[in-house]
Amino acid sequence: MRDRSVGMFVKEENVMRDVVLHVFNWQYQEIINRLGEIRDAGYGALLIPPPIYSDVKGHDWWQCYQPKDYRVVLSHLGGKQELKELIEQCHTIEPKLKVYADIIINHMANETRPDRLNFPGEAELANYRKNQALFEANRLYGDLSVGLFSPFDFNRGGNIERDQWCDRDRVIYGDYNNLPDLMDSPWVLSQQRTMLIALAAMGFDGFRIDAIKHLSERMIDNFADSESLAGSYFFGEVLTGSDCEENIFLDPFLRETWISAYDFPLFQTIREAFGFGGSLRKLAHPEAENNALPWDRAVTFVVNHDIPHNKDFRGWLLDPTDEHLAYVYILGRDGGLPLIYSDHNESAHTYSKDRDRWFDAFQREDIKAMIKFHNAVHGNPMTILYDSDLLLVFRRGENGIVAINKAGYDTSVEFNTWGLKSSSYEDLISHRQMRLGGDRCTLSMNPRTAQMWLCHQ
The missing domain is CATH 2.60.40.1180 (Golgi alpha-mannosidase II)
Structure with a gap:
């Protein structure tokens, strides 16, 4: 039953905190050092970058999205011990912060080596043996003396071509930009489920599933229906930008799963409403008009990490003033789990006009004011005046x-x-x-x- 109780904003202990801060590409130690600021700003949860083993020397923002081995927690952002400390401090701080991990299970890393479909590969296994203490300290589960995946564990359909993005089977079973696409075999599914259960045992409260429209229903059900993960909150990135894509990917996702998702329909509605010639009337009842996800399955956003970094999506960026107004809308409205994006100028390396646009956005005074409002009125019905x-x-x-x-x-x-x-x-x-x-x-x-x-x- 949805909580519709009325509470006054002056009573801090009565407010509901659920706003998610995406600490995009933050090192774990920095997050730990700034937990007080994050708590004081009113957030209720953190979304951290993918923690599964990736190239520790590769500091590009996308590096964490190319996993090498499910069995190891280590990246250029930190290792298992820092992550355990982060989770423990988030759970003991008052009020408590939940911690969600970004997880990649569609694919493995695109690496140039002779055994590119063996993971982690012979050179990496040798690295494990050479640095045994390091990798044992960061081991999540399993036996690191043997490999995890072989060529038999991957779909071999080649890259998804530009004219195939409305073909659901090609999107599910094809490679995206040469990233080796995992198949939904019993072995792969068992490893994905074991990895998520081990992360939940570390204390993670939930998981964002990257590129979830690329996963088969069988792969999603494998973790979504696991009794061992019943207490975890899952949400996925079902990236859509048109009615056609919503029909092909989003509608089946909503029918076939119970998982929440980024509210791309609402995001596109916001873009249209604030655009030239657009009408704010479209934002009065978007869910009733099929222009937003159901209130209990929506993760709402104004910008996420893919939009500034991907040249194909940069046209979706709002004018900075419209972005401010859109944040007022998603943090003022009823429904959805709002997500705030805060980076360290990663996209500014390529697009200089992005500099400081989202840097430390989590502590902007206007956003803190919006979160205070959101927390105070959470669960109260929305009536158009x-x-x-x-x-x-x-x-x-x-x-x-x-x-x-x-x-x-x-x-x-x-x-x-x-x-x-x-x-x-x-x-x-x-x-x-x-x-x-x-x-x-x-x-x-x-x-x-x-x-x-x-x-x-």
């Missing part, structure tokens, strides 16, 4: 008001205050105060701004 092409106003229960103006000029909006408390309110973004009383309220709004009013008591 006013909507037009350029303005959207809604309330959250009786204590919160969200107002968004995408117009390029000053405006005002009047609405009925039925259902709202007659009390003092503060706009958490601008820190302005107002007293709400009577049947009507008028808000004055500057161009391309938003307000998040929370009731004082």
Whole structure:
């Protein structure tokens, strides 16, 4: 049953914390050092980069997305001991932070070597023997004296071609950009399940499954239906950018699994609504219009790590002001698990205009204000108070008001205050105060701004 209880934002112990901070490409020790800041900003969970063994000398952002061996926890971001300390501190800090791991099970690393379909490969096995103490300290499970996968464990259909991205079978069983695609054989499935169970035993609260639209239903059910993982939260990246892709990939995913997913339909709706000629009315009831995932299966976002780094997706980036307004929307609305992306300028190495755009975004004052609002009104119903092409106003229960103006000029909006408390309110973004009383309220709004009013008591 969904919690619809009403709680006041002044009582910190009563607020619900569920916002996920994607600590993209952060080293584990840095996360540990900044847990106090993260807690104080109001987050409820962390999403860490893939922890499974990858090239420790390769510092490119994508390096962790090319696993070498499920049985080892080690990357350029840190090893098993730092990860255990991170999880322990997240679980003992008050309030507790959940920890989710990004996991790659569709493919293994694309490496140039004669035995490229043997993992970890002969050279790596020799490295294990040479540095036995290091790899034993970072062993997750299993016998590191023998290999894990052989050529018999991979689909051999070749790369997915550009004109095959709407062919579900090719997307599931083909290679993406020369990354060796694992088959859903009993051996592969047993290793994937064992790896996830071992990570859960380390203390991980859940897992983001990368490239999940590339997985067969059998591969997903293998971990999603495991009794040993019943307490884990799973969400997947079902990347879609059109109605055709939603029909082919997302709709079957929603029917065939119970797993949550990135809400790409809502993201595309947000892009259209804030785009030139778009209407904010599209954001009033997106789920009812099939423009958003069900509230209990959606991980909502405004930017994720793939969009800035992939030239094919950079056209999806919002204008920075629209990005701010979109964050107000996803953290102000009812439904979904909001995710905030915070990087270390990785994309700026290629795209200089990205510099500092998402660097330490987790502690931006506007985002902290939005999270405070979100946590305070969590579970309270959302009621539209006013909507037009350029303005959207809604309330959250009786204590919160969200107002968004995408117009390029000053405006005002009047609405009925039925259902709202007659009390003092503060706009958490601008820190302005107002007293709400009577049947009507008028808000004055500057161009391309938003307000998040929370009731004082």
